[in-house]
Amino acid sequence: MTVQVKICGVGHPGAVQAAVKGGARYIGLVFYDRSPRHVAPPLAAELARMVPTGVRTVGLFVDPSNEYLEHVVSQVPLDLIQLHGDESPARVAEIKAAFSMPVMKAIKVSSVADLDVVDAYAEVADRLLFDAKPPAKVSALPGGNGIAFDWTILTGRTWSKPWMLSGGLTIANVAEAIAISGAQSIDVSSGVEDRPGHKDPDLILDFLRAAGR
Template sequence: MPIKAKICGINHPEALTAAADGGARYIGLVFFAKSPRNVSLPLAAELARMVPTGVRTVGLFVDPTDDFLDQALAQVPLDLIQLHGGETPERVAAIRAAHRLPVMKALKVETAADLDAASAYEAVADILLFDAKPPKDSILPGGNGVAFDWTLLTGRRWSKPWMLSGGLTPDTVAEAIRISGADAVDVSSGVEDRPGHKDPALVRAFLEAIRAVA
């Protein structure tokens, strides 16, 4: 089965084209002001209109207010809401019900105990995303270029689809898939030539590495 890929933090057309043409299944747009990948709503709307049929547009939010979600969804055609903050299962369920869109919930992992939190979200999220816990000095909840121990996922099963993230690069993604058993992966900083700027060549290399695994 082909490995599905999400390229997150797209903020310019060249990177989006490289991702879509290379076979990415998901395009991620970041709505978090502190991130170097943050996009304005008008730019996000422009980029979303470029996403081809069959590729899903994902909006990444960090503990968003209802007002901001309403604004974003009124302007940007999204297929999926990604929640990457400290949202509780109750908050995830409320957002999903209010906006009638599937929701991906990111869970921050450092130890096996962190995976136990996943069970509380299985009933309310459509996709689980396992990302590395950010360094203590980071203001970003994700996109820090940090990996966690992929063996923590070996042999684990959940009732919902899941995706692996955290420190993946064109050079490491094949091993990460082999060890974790992931059939979907998410990358952000690992395909950048500087913080917040996706390098189309690295995007293509990442997607080629995934195809080689499949």
């Protein structure tokens, strides 16, 4: 089966064009102001309008209020809301109901025990995303830190909802990550950047090739 790829944290037209040209299935826009990949809604709307039918536009949020979600979705045409903070299963269900939009919930992983919460989120989210748990330091972001977790934690596991692998994926390790984890969808952000927050079109194309697109 062909692996679906999400290029997350795009911030300029060249990145969108490379992702689409290379066969990415998802384009991610980050709406979290502490991230170097943060995009304001007016620019995000321009980028989203470049995304063709058949490619899904994902908005990444971290513990957002309904007011902020409304502020963004009223301006930016999104297909999927990604929740990357400490949102509870109840909050995931609330957001899904309030905005009538599919929701993907990020689960932060460093050990097998971190998977204990998965079933509760699978009941309410449309998709799951497994990302490396951020390092315990004040400057760490909820995601996009360029670190991986032990992919064998996911080997042979199945859940009731489709899931995506994220965290520290690069051109050099993506094929191994897919083989070990069994992921059918993957997400990359810092692994296709030439500097923090800036996607390199050539790296995007190389990554998509390495992922088998």
